[in-house]
Amino acid sequence: xxxxxxxxxxxxxxxxxxxxxxxxxxxxxxxxxxxxxxxxxxxxxxxxxxxxxxxxxxxxxxxxxxxxxxxxxxxxxxxxxxxxxxxxxxxxxxxxxxxxxxxxxxxxxxxxxxxxxxxxxxxxxxxxxxxxxxxxxxxxxxxxxxxxxxxxxxxxxxxxxxxxxxxxxxxxxxxxxxxxxxxxxxxxxxxxxxxxxxxxxxxxxxxxxxxxxxxxxxxxxxxxxxxxxxxxxxxxxxxxxxxxxxxxxxxxxxxx
Amino acid sequence: xxxxxxxxxxxxxxxxxxxxxxxxxxxxxxxxxxxxxxxxxxxxxxxxxxxxxxxxxxxxxxxxxxxxxxxxxxxxxxxxxxxxxxxxxxxxxxxxxxxxxxxxxxxxxxxxxxxxxxxxxxxxxxxxxxxxxxxxxxxxxxxxxxxxxxxxxxxxxxxxxxxxxxxxxxxxxxxxxxxxxxxxxxxxxxxxxxxxxxxxxxxxxxxxxxx
Numbered sequence: 001x002x003x004x005x006x007x008x009x010x011x012x013x014x015x016x017x018x019x020x021x022x023x024x025x026x027x028x029x030x031x032x033x034x035x036x037x038x039x040x041x042x043x044x045x046x047x048x049x050x051x052x053x054x055x056x057x058x059x060x061x062x063x064x065x066x067x068x069x070x071x072x073x074x075x076x077x078x079x080x081x082x083x084x085x086x087x088x089x090x091x092x093x094x095x096x097x098x099x100x101x102x103x104x105x106x107x108x109x110x111x112x113x114x115x116x117x118x119x120x121x122x123x124x125x126x127x128x129x130x131x132x133x134x135x136x137x138x139x140x141x142x143x144x145x146x147x148x149x150x151x152x153x154x155x156x157x158x159x160x161x162x163x164x165x166x167x168x169x170x171x172x173x174x175x176x177x178x179x180x181x182x183x184x185x186x187x188x189x190x191x192x193x194x195x196x197x198x199x200x201x202x203x204x205x206x207x208x209x210x211x212x213x214x215x216x217x218x219x220x221x222x223x224x225x226x227x228x229x230x231x232x233x234x235x236x237x238x239x240x241x242x243x244x245x246x247x248x249x250x251x252x253x254x255x256x
Numbered sequence: 257x258x259x260x261x262x263x264x265x266x267x268x269x270x271x272x273x274x275x276x277x278x279x280x281x282x283x284x285x286x287x288x289x290x291x292x293x294x295x296x297x298x299x300x301x302x303x304x305x306x307x308x309x310x311x312x313x314x315x316x317x318x319x320x321x322x323x324x325x326x327x328x329x330x331x332x333x334x335x336x337x338x339x340x341x342x343x344x345x346x347x348x349x350x351x352x353x354x355x356x357x358x359x360x361x362x363x364x365x366x367x368x369x370x371x372x373x374x375x376x377x378x379x380x381x382x383x384x385x386x387x388x389x390x391x392x393x394x395x396x397x398x399x400x401x402x403x404x405x406x407x408x409x410x411x412x413x414x415x416x417x418x419x420x421x422x423x424x425x426x427x428x429x430x431x432x433x434x435x436x437x438x439x440x441x442x443x444x445x446x447x448x449x450x451x452x453x454x455x456x457x458x459x460x461x462x463x464x465x466x467x
Binding site: 028186187189190193215218219232233235236239240242243244247248251 | 267268269270271308312313314315333334336337354355356357
């Protein structure tokens with residue numbers, strides 16, 4: 001079997017500072033992978049490298065496309081990569097304002113990705129938008145409101161709906177819950193957990209929240225100073241951490 | 257079904273000056289289908305640690321532990337995920353609750369299992385009014401029975417039991433003993449920790465001493 005996504009020997013530096021050093025991993029179809037580590041450990045840089053948004057200095061990112069087998073993400077044309085990013089992939093930003101268009105309606109935010117794929121039938125687009133708002137537990141009556149008047153939790157759920165409407169197979173998430181109140185976080189986490197299972201969605205989730213990782217992820221990578229120091233099944237890494245840094249990380253939080 | 261050879265487990269606490277805690281050393285264990293082996297030993301002898309090693313929750317330091325044809329000491333994450341899905345189930349004393357998921361849906365992984373889940377919850381005397389409620393607020397015994405139901409709805413060929421009757425009353429203890437015996441009759445290989453002597457005597461076909 002071929003992995004859905006394979007990173008091989010990735011390096012990325014900013015000036016003299018190396019943000020990602022020799023990182024390799026594989027992601028399998030339907031698998032949720034958490035990337036954990038403290039701020040500055042290179043998690044988000046790694047996410048952007050594998051999501052086709054930030055070319056690495058060295059190394060390769062291969063994606064198993066639907067029709068053309070495994071392809072090197074950075075050897076595709078810009079147009080092919082953009083098409084992939086708005087159909088087969090999703091990207092959920094930490095702050096929903098980055099992933100939404102704040103001045104157009106919720107319905108238009110969800111419908112935009114469909115229109116980018118050529119959908120033109122207004123009623124059908126609106127119908128799909130309504131369905132996805134319902135799936136992320138939003139009131140259909142808010143479909144014509146702009147995200148500017150939504151709470152943080154609603155904006156984040158809208159961002160998720162916007163990403164999932166094209167039925168992607170892979171979603172990248174950068175700290176999807178960390179800007180939210182604790183009660184709102186729990187709801188969003190549970191929603192993400194249910195959606196990834198139902199849709200057989202593969203995901204790479206960057207988070208510093210180990211409890212969130214335990215709930216969502218099958219497998220976990222631990223990063224420190226740009227390197228992967230440990231990886232394994234989520235419960236294995238959290239319950240029997242091997243690396244000194246992982247032991248410190250796990251013992252520093254309350255009941256992950 | 258289970259073949260353990262020279263299994264050792266040592267915890268190294270790097271943030272405590274690298275202190276080493278040897279918990280298991282050179283454990284050998286064979287369990288055939290239809291056998292229920294009770295682990296026995298003083299507190300700290302490594303009974304739970306051995307179960308966790310067999311489930312792949314703890315890393316094996318050295319030796320091998322072949323479970324359903326897979327050496328968990330060397331298995332990849334993908335092999336472990338498949339093993340846990342198809343071959344091994346592990347029942348701990350505690351249910352790790354998932355926010356907002358009702359008890360019935362925790363037991364029934366798929367919608368077509370709902371009937372079986374209902375039967376099992378009835379058999380384990382979990383009141384019907386609790387089925388649609390997430391178990392976060394359940395008593396310890398109720399949570400434990402949800403946990404048992406979740407595992408026994410689809411008995412796997414290998415079952416690991418960490419004190420499955422710890423906080424249950426006499427009637428429910430009998431029910432759980434019945435479930436264990438049915439799984440044994442169906443050919444399951446079981447390794448368990450049973451502090452309750454009555455339960456151990458009733459279900460265990462053999463006792464394995466850990467030092």
